[in-house]
Amino acid sequence: MTEQKPTYEAEPGDAVHPGHPVKVDRYTLPARINHWITAVCLVLLALSGLSMFHPSLFFLTNLFGGGQITRAIHPWIGVVLVFSFLGMFLRFWKLNLWKRDDIVWLSRLRDVLMSHEEKLPEVGKYNAGQKVVFWSMSLLIAVLVTTGIVIWERYFSAYFSIPQQRIAVLVHSAMAIFAISVWIVHVYAAIWIRGTFSAMIRGHVTGGWAWRHHRKWLKQLVTGKPKDPNAGKTAAE
Template identity: 70%
Template sequence: MSKTDYEDVERGDAVVPGRPVKVHRYSGGARVNHWITAICLVLLALSGLSMFHPSLFFLSALFGGGQWTRTIHPWIGVVLFFSFFGLFLRFWSANLWKREDSQWIAQANDVVSGHEEKLPEVGKYNAGQKIVFWSMSTLIIILIASGIVIWSQYFGSYTTIQQQRWALLIHSIAAVVAICVWIVHVYAAIWVKGTINAMTRGTVTGGWAWRHHRKWLRELVSMRKGKPTGTTTHTTHST
């Protein structure tokens, strides 16, 4: 069976029969990678906001004061870049845009109202998750590129003051947008019950997968039974 038959399945994804059915969604390595990235984002947001406006300078106390904040902030950014790069390599293929994603976006009202039975079946990630993934991928590239330009300790001699000013403006705007995207991501994870468990324990119930990511679950069941994804298969969806 070719990889394209199971385009939404990633390494480690599997269905485990039982009561309830368990579905392995994230490996231990993926979860560690995710939480390192999340912690870096929080630390960068707090340290960055402390330098963003005088009224937020009190946040620098979390990092030992203004000087330490300016020193630590860019190094956390470096860790974030490599950590997110690890996530990107793991998840980019399952986040490619599909036809059903456009339909999912068109039915955004059903998403908000909780009428998921009216939505098209989606793979491991829905359109909203994919938008967050590609938005963060783009924003982190912008942040690291602009951050290098304004990292005067190491790169100040390679850029002009005018370039640094533009880079600082771009960096600030991208950071604010990234914080907003991160807030949406966290809110959605809390809103959809069971999502946080997936990234802490690595598994979800069959019922959760059936309700939120039915196409992905069908592919996993097909893999287990050695059938093409187009074959009709009975799926247990216990909650």
């Protein structure tokens, strides 16, 4: 059986500060700014996109100054999103790689929903749910950008046929609905697990919060080394 190499779950800027209570740095200022730019772009894209999705939602164009302005700025907000999310992707992708414990975590989703943390495997900086959101949004945004280029008539209409643009509109709309759904789940989870939302504002959490929700991450910050998953196993195992 192939041995699983221990991995370090922390990133530069993560640190533990003794005190009452213990404070744990979780997100640096650049990471938080990057996150909130991405979040604002997603909200603006959702509102402007929905306003063009169906006549009953056209009133949302009033938020942007009218239909013509909404149609003009929607793709440019998408451009900002691309660069902002790319920054997040490069910053967080390694810590969101799938691990064996993540499968166990998802298989015990009932315990997750019931907040039975003691029945779950120790979690690194991100749990399986957060990883699913990360990779789902990465894929969805990639598809949205690709199809968005196809239907951006002002600059790219000459490169694609009408049938291609129609298919792109259909795919773009469907992926946008999925992206909005994933975003809603992400926001709900951040509010549901108390302390998660404030961590992305202040940049730190308490030691108690880290111990309960991301114990493996906290242990590695304290010891300065990853936990060997093969430690304590016999040769027969």
